[in-house]
Amino acid sequence: MSLRVAVAAPFAQNGTRQLRENEFVVALSLDRDWFSPDQSKRLVDVATEQGLIERDGDDLAITFDPATVTIPEEFVPDEDLLRERSAFERVLDALVAEGLEKHEAVGAINSLQGELAITIEAAAVVYARRQGLDVSEFVPVARGAILESVSESGED
Numbered sequence: 001m002s003l004r005v006a007v008a009a010p011f012a013q014n015g016t017r018q019l020r021e022n023e024f025v026v027a028l029s030l031d032r033d034w035f036s037p038d039q040s041k042r043l044v045d046v047a048t049e050q051g052l053i054e055r056d057g058d059d060l061a062i063t064f065d066p067a068t069v070t071i072p073e074e075f076v077p078d079e080d081l082l083r084e085r086s087a088f089e090r091v092l093d094a095l096v097a098e099g100l101e102k103h104e105a106v107g108a109i110n111s112l113q114g115e116l117a118i119t120i121e122a123a124a125v126v127y128a129r130r131q132g133l134d135v136s137e138f139v140p141v142a143r144g145a146i147l148e149s150v151s152e153s154g155e156d
Contacts, residue, residue, distance in 0.1 A: 006077040008066035087141035091124040
């Protein structure tokens with residue numbers, strides 16, 4: 001997952017699991033020239049939302065071991081990392097990270113969605129659980145999507 005790689009890079013570069021936000025921004029924008037300073041700050045927000053970083057004031061702590069992430073020399077993250085990703089996209093990323101083919105997972109999730117008449121988020125969570133992945137962090141999002149679709153359709 002390129003988000004995980006981009007987040008791990010500044011921590012690995014500094015050999016630590018904690019950095020000041022400005023150190024993180026400098027590592028991504030000046031040292032690696034991957035993002036502008038504003039984009040690097042946005043990455044902090046996205047990574048925090050995704051649970052990859054915890055923020056305490058100006059201090060950032062990575063929530064996983066950056067030493068477990070390989071950062072290829074030629075790696076350059078895509079700017080798509082800076083946008084908020086849906087629960088479906090995040091579950092799909094987790095499935096692909098576990099070795100499933102993306103197109104097969106999408107097909108199976110779409111089939112499950114039609115079969116169970118549920119939202120794509122809920123179908124992704126059900127499929128991932130059937131594959132043995134712990135996606136409990138996405139259950140509230142999937143449940144919320146189901147409740148939202150029910151209220152929009154006027155059903156109780």
